[in-house]
Amino acid sequence: MKKHTFTLLLGWLLLLSSNLFAQNPEGLFQLKEGDWFEVQVSDKIQIDNRKRVSSYYYTSHLLRYSFIKQLPNSNQQYNVSIERIKVISMSLGGRSLGFDSYYPTFEENKTTPKIKNQFIMEVAPSGKIVRFDPSKNNKLSSIIFNEIGSIYGRRTFMKWEQDIKDSLTVRNLSSVLMLPFGSPDFKKQTDIYKYSTAELVNRTETQMKVVVQAKVLLKDSLTVKIPYHKNTGIPLLIKLPDIQFVLTNSSFPLENNTFILGKLEDHPNKEVRINMLGNSSCFRFSPKQFRTDHDGSFTCPIFLERPLHLNIHIGNKNLTTFLEPGDTLHFDEIGFLARKLSPVSYQDTSKIEYSLGVLKTSESYTGSAEYNTRLANAINQYQNYYRLYRDAQSIFARSKNIDIKAKKLINSYQGKASEVCLDYFRRDWDYFLAAEKLQFYGENRIPTGQQTYNDVLTIKDYPADFFLGVDTIPILMNPFEWNTSYQNFLAKAQHFKQERLGYTIGRWQYQDFIVNYYFAQASLSGFPLYQQIAQSLDREYRKSTDESFLESYYQDFINNCADPTLKKSIEIIRDNALRIKVGNPFPIKFFALRDSSIFAFDKLKGKPICLIVASGPNSRISNYREVIERFKTEEVEFVFLRLHPNYLYEEKIDSTIKQKSNVTIVDLYDPNLYDKLLLGATRILMLDKWFRIVENNAEDPMTHSYQGMMSEFEKSLRKTMDAKRYSKAEKSAMIKTAGWSFGSILFTFLGGLWIYRVRIRRIKQQEAAKRRIKELEIKAIRSQMNPHFIFNALNSIQSLINSNHFKEANIYLSKFAVLLRGVLNNSEKSRISLSDELQAVELYCQLEQLRFEFKFEINIDSDINSDLIEIPGMIIQPLAENAVVHGLSAKGEAGKLNIQAKRQSGNLCVCVADNGVGLSSQKMDELSQKGFGLKLVEERINILNLDGKEAKLTVENRQNTEGTIATLIIPID
Numbered sequence: 019m020k021k022h023t024f025t026l027l028l029g030w031l032l033l034l035s036s037n038l039f040a041q042n043p044e045g046l047f048q049l050k051e052g053d054w055f056e057v058q059v060s061d062k063i064q065i066d067n068r069k070r071v072s073s074y075y076y077t078s079h080l081l082r083y084s085f086i087k088q089l090p091n092s093n094q095q096y097n098v099s100i101e102r103i104k105v106i107s108m109s110l111g112g113r114s115l116g117f118d119s120y121y122p123t124f125e126e127n128k129t130t131p132k133i134k135n136q137f138i139m140e141v142a143p144s145g146k147i148v149r150f151d152p153s154k155n156n157k158l159s160s161i162i163f164n165e166i167g168s169i170y171g172r173r174t175f176m177k178w179e180q181d182i183k184d185s186l187t188v189r190n191l192s193s194v195l196m197l198p199f200g201s202p203d204f205k206k207q208t209d210i211y212k213y214s215t216a217e218l219v220n221r222t223e224t225q226m227k228v229v230v231q232a233k234v235l236l237k238d239s240l241t242v243k244i245p246y247h248k249n250t251g252i253p254l255l256i257k258l259p260d261i262q263f264v265l266t267n268s269s270f271p272l273e274n275n276t277f278i279l280g281k282l283e284d285h286p287n288k289e290v291r292i293n294m295l296g297n298s299s300c301f302r303f304s305p306k307q308f309r310t311d312h313d314g315s316f317t318c319p320i321f322l323e324r325p326l327h328l329n330i331h332i333g334n335k336n337l338t339t340f341l342e343p344g345d346t347l348h349f350d351e352i353g354f355l356a357r358k359l360s361p362v363s364y365q366d367t368s369k370i371e372y373s374l375g376v377l378k379t380s381e382s383y384t385g386s387a388e389y390n391t392r393l394a395n396a397i398n399q400y401q402n403y404y405r406l407y408r409d410a411q412s413i414f415a416r417s418k419n420i421d422i423k424a425k426k427l428i429n430s431y432q433g434k435a436s437e438v439c440l441d442y443f444r445r446d447w448d449y450f451l452a453a454e455k456l457q458f459y460g461e462n463r464i465p466t467g468q469q470t471y472n473d474v475l476t477i478k479d480y481p482a483d484f485f486l487g488v489d490t491i492p493i494l495m496n497p498f499e500w501n502t503s504y505q506n507f508l509a510k511a512q513h514f515k516q517e518r519l520g521y522t523i524g525r526w527q528y529q530d531f532i533v534n535y536y537f538a539q540a541s542l543s544g545f546p547l548y549q550q551i552a553q554s555l556d557r558e559y560r561k562s563t564d565e566s567f568l569e570s571y572y573q574d575f576i577n578n579c580a581d582p583t584l585k586k587s588i589e590i591i592r593d594n595a596l597r598i599k600v601g602n603p604f605p606i607k608f609f610a611l612r613d614s615s616i617f618a619f620d621k622l623k624g625k626p627i628c629l630i631v632a633s634g635p636n637s638r639i640s641n642y643r644e645v646i647e648r649f650k651t652e653e654v655e656f657v658f659l660r661l662h663p664n665y666l667y668e669e670k671i672d673s674t675i676k677q678k679s680n681v682t683i684v685d686l687y688d689p690n691l692y693d694k695l696l697l698g699a700t701r702i703l704m705l706d707k708w709f710r711i712v713e714n715n716a717e718d719p720m721t722h723s724y725q726g727m728m729s730e731f732e733k734s735l736r737k738t739m740d741a742k743r744y745s746k747a748e749k750s751a752m753i754k755t756a757g758w759s760f761g762s763i764l765f766t767f768l769g770g771l772w773i774y775r776v777r778i779r780r781i782k783q784q785e786a787a788k789r790r791i792k793e794l795e796i797k798a799i800r801s802q803m804n805p806h807f808i809f810n811a812l813n814s815i816q817s818l819i820n821s822n823h824f825k826e827a828n829i830y831l832s833k834f835a836v837l838l839r840g841v842l843n844n845s846e847k848s849r850i851s852l853s854d855e856l857q858a859v860e861l862y863c864q865l866e867q868l869r870f871e872f873k874f875e876i877n878i879d880s881d882i883n884s885d886l887i888e889i890p891g892m893i894i895q896p897l898a899e900n901a902v903v904h905g906l907s908a909k910g911e912a913g914k915l916n917i918q919a920k921r922q923s924g925n926l927c928v929c930v931a932d933n934g935v936g937l938s939s940q941k942m943d944e945l946s947q948k949g950f951g952l953k954l955v956e957e958r959i960n961i962l963n964l965d966g967k968e969a970k971l972t973v974e975n976r977q978n979t980e981g982t983i984a985t986l987i988i989p990i991d
Contacts, residue, residue: 045094046196048250052172054084055252055268056101059191061261078104079191085098093148098137098188105161106495115163116495120581121544123162128577137188145196150189164543166494195253195263248273255344264343266323274319276341281315290316295338301583325438327394337399339391340439346385389434397443400424401450422450442498449503452488456510457808471864494544509544509553515541531558535571550576552584556591560696563715565595594694603710608692609659612687622655626739627705631659639683640672645719651680653739658683661691663711704734706741713738737894808838810899814869826868832864837861850891853884859898859917872906872913879920887926889988896955897930897984905934905982926988934982
């Protein structure tokens with residue numbers, strides 16, 4: 019017994035353990051179908067040629083993993099796409115070359131964007147890739163290297179055909195990302211191989227095949243700290259020797275990876291604003307705005323996908339910092355905000371003054387970003403202190419002096435600040451100095467004040483090597499393309515090149531979009547090319563009143579550019595240009611004010627509006643006084659929307675303007691308004707009484723002077739005031755639309771009426787045909803019924819004669835003649851009155867009494883008018899005949915027949931009852947087989963029911979007595 023119990027227990031434990039181990043484990047990452055995430059992979063490849071290092075390859079892949087589904091065995095399927103490839107070849111002692119798939123060779127009239135190569139990957143829960151198949155649509159990627167060190171960036175040195183279809187690069191990069199770092203497999207060895215075929219092109223058309231291989235060995239002693247995403251288990255950051263993985267974007271919320279903490283005891287409950295320094299910053303970093311606590315402290319967690327240059331405003335204090343993903347910054351004291359003033363005059367050689375508040379030198383920073391922040395603020399101070407001089411020799415000498423100091427400062431942070439931070443500010447400083455030289459050149463190439471063109475500086479007046487740095491500074495493959503100094507330099511350098519070219523052909527100023535567009539294509543490549551085209555489109559959208567001619571250039575840019583940030587910025591500008599197109603309703607209903615309140619624009623509806631959006635000091639508004647006084651207060655409403663920085667010396671607005679009832683002045687705080695209204699400088703929009711845009715970029719009266727004639731501004735405003743609810747074109751369009759609509763409706767109505775009448779005619783024809791067929795069927799039935807009745811009557815007469823009842827036969831014959839005459843008279847009618855039908859039934863019963871001597875009676879309810887109710891002829895007689903022949907023939911004088919007509923639920927109910935022998939099952943069969951008259955009645959009922967009526971006949975034995983009762987229901991209402 020004990021042995022049996024032990025065996026059962028052991029079996030139960032084995033079954034339970036097998037079920038537990040048979041359960042499917044969870045997949046590698048906790049994702050749901052449709053989730054995706056992007057990983058930036060950067061690595062450095064050393065090329066060893068004959069045991070001496072000749073060059074380095076820096077590669078960067080942006081990979082997107084889209085989760086497809088989880089299989090029953092817990093394997094996960096992903097769609098992997100290559101979003102971006104960057105390659106930089108740095109040769110020691112030679113040229114530096116670069117390629118970026120975000121900025122391919124520009125093709126005109128390109129109809130569709132390039133399709134990105136994709137792969138299907140299957141990963142086991144252990145992280146092992148069990149399947150990696152390239153898409154059938156993948157193509158061989160053609161990578162064209164350009165020289166990085168030239169401002170022109172148009173010299174092509176190598177064409178690299180990378181065989182993406184073998185998917186080795188992407189597979190091995192993914193294998194490192196997917197491998198759980200806590201597993202023993204990771205401590206052994208991870209190999210990453212890159213194979214490529216390079217074709218070196220020179221004047222002699224020689225070709226050289228190169229195989230590039232990089233191997234990363236991870237030994238047991240290597241310690242790697244990997245942060246994981248809390249909800250999904252995806253690595254946030256993997257730093258390995260010469261390779262780095264960073265989770266940059268996803269469809270699910272990413273956890274903050276960087277923290278800024280501050281405590282300024284003298285700034286309690288003050289506004290804090292953190293924003294990115296650089297162009298298109300809103301697409302790369304979401305600005306933060308909040309307030310300090312009562313003790314001046316705050317904590318701001320943020321997510322960074324790349325290193326960024328940030329600006330922190332707290333009250334009237336300012337701090338710049340450079341943060342990388344995973345950094346922390348803590349501070350308890352910062353300096354005051356530095357403000358740059360415009361020069362008063364260029365007439366002498368005095369310095370352009372800058373006003374700086376008390377600059378604290380005892381700022382206290384801690385955290386991993388401590389030295390990055392110190393360097394960022396030091397460079398910021400150098401740039402704010404940078405002073406320009408009136409003559410070229412002075413600025414040239416000053417530039418060299420301050421350049422030496424700034425680079426010495428940057429080098430002093432070597433080993434303290436991060437390598438990325440040092441690289442950023444080295445580039446930033448070089449571009450800043452070059453842009454300042456071009457800024458100085460641009461400001462002094464045209465006369466100001468009392469000067470003439472003989473007084474301005476020409477290129478010949480500058481030192482020989484003044485523009486050397488401008489011409490030789492690298493502009494391609496800048497990893498910090500959003501940097502303000504870099505983008506300012508690109509714009510100024512391109513304009514400078516155009517002017518230098520223009521001098522040779524006698525045209526020194528280029529403002530035409532088409533010229534700028536094609537000059538950029540001829541002189542630039544990579545990011546600088548796409549940046550210049552984007553800026554040209556942006557400027558043209560902002561100043562143009564008709565954007566339709568830009569559509570083809572816009573489509574070319576969108577179909578060529580793969581940079582989502584550049585594309586998104588232009589898409590927004592174009593959409594906004596379409597929104598504020600002349601004739602459209604004004605798209606903004608309310609504005610956010612600087613005090614966080616709301617200004618509802620709708621309350622001004624019903625009056626023409628001159629909307630002046632200005633970015634500048636109050637003095638600009640005072641300049642419009644003369645223009646405003648030309649119009650009556652009830653004629654037009656002037657609305658000034660002010661978007662301006664904090665000016666040190668802010669003049670008061672003219673009190674005369676502020677007192678006018680038709681003037682509204684609003685201070686706004688909405689950074690997005692610059693793009694919503696396509697602001698450049700001052701923009702003036704004219705709105706009619708119905709909030710429609712009459713002018714979307716009216717002439718600014720402050721920039722034009724008219725003597726003795728009406729200005730274009732006033733013409734536009736008068737046009738707005740005279741605007742009608744509908745213009746001539748709109749009325750013509752409305753009349754045309756109404757005409758077409760009325761014509762369409764009339765045509766539709768007539769067509770529908772014709773179709774209706776045709777259908778009604780066909781229905782009537784069909785109904786007439788059905789009615790005719792029904793009448794013919796009824797006549798056919800009656801033609802069958804009449805001979806049947808006559809045959810039965812003649813049999814009865816013959817029976818009387820054979821039995822020598824001549825008197826009875828004579829009476830029968832005379833009554834039969836009367837009955838036959840009535841039947842023949844009604845034979846052509848589809849319906850007869852109930853009284854005629856019952857009269858015929860009475861004559862028939864009298865005739866049959868001569869043979870069978872039974873008794874009968876016919877009763878009609880008082881609520882039935884038998885003369886008005888019509889029923890099919892000869893439909894009751896067969897029922898009486900069946901009762902007499904089959905029920906009463908054997909009863910003799912004891913036989914009784916009762917016929918009753920009554921109203922029942924809107925129907926005529928005729929009951930024919932007898933006290934005969936009743937119906938057995940055998941007689942029922944005989945009746946259904948041999949009762950020809952009853953069959954004819956049922957067929958007539960079926961024909962009646964074709965019209966949707968519910969006539970019916972039932973024949974059954976009577977309850978509690980002998981005999982049979984036949985009930986006929988005929989609808990009469």
